[in-house]
Amino acid sequence: MPKRVIRSAKVAESKLPLSQATLAGNILYIGGAVAHDARGQLVGKGDIRAQTRQALENIKALVEAAGGTLLDVARITVFLTDLENFAGMNEVYATYFPAEPPTRATVRVDLVNPDFLVEIQVTAISGELGHAPLAPSPLYSRIQLANNAGLTKPLMVDGPGRIKRRR
Numbered sequence: 001m002p003k004r005v006i007r008s009a010k011v012a013e014s015k016l017p018l019s020q021a022t023l024a025g026n027i028l029y030i031g032g033a034v035a036h037d038a039r040g041q042l043v044g045k046g047d048i049r050a051q052t053r054q055a056l057e058n059i060k061a062l063v064e065a066a067g068g069t070l071l072d073v074a075r076i077t078v079f080l081t082d083l084e085n086f087a088g089m090n091e092v093y094a095t096y097f098p099a100e101p102p103t104r105a106t107v108r109v110d111l112v113n114p115d116f117l118v119e120i121q122v123t124a125i126s127g128e129l130g131h132a133p134l135a136p137s138p139l140y141s142r143i144q145l146a147n148n149a150g151l152t153k154p155l156m157v158d159g160p161g162r163i164k165r166r167r
Helices: 048-065 083-096 138-148
Strands: 003-006 021-024 027-033 073-080 103-108 118-125 155-157 163-165
Touching: 021 048, 027 048, 048 073, 048 083, 048 118, 073 083, 083 103
Parallel strands: 073 103
Antiparallel strands: 003 021, 021 027, 027 118, 073 118, 155 163
């Protein structure tokens, strides 16, 4: 399945040779969301909470542009320029992922723009991304067809792709 570039009018286009987000099948990659508003202006200079909020709003806009929600986010990497900002970042982050948060790594780095305090990278996975559900496997389809046909006894797989009703 070919990749597709995802854009949102709520997120500034970069002047660098990169995409806001890329959708490949049902996997959405968002690399390097920072605290720029839709006009490309930095939000929250010196304020980790404001910058984290803006970066997460940009992520939310891109996930929604791909047809998903923040519930589809599976993995996040947070890049902080100062680990003293961890608590402030985490406070805002928790409001975006209050239940069943994605896996996350947090790393201390130097960012390209010295005014950036945080940059966030995301991978989201969902059958709804790109408005196309996951294609069921042939085996799943056969089991579903058998169940829809009214077979009530448990089914078992007998070799590659052969499904039998259990007696």
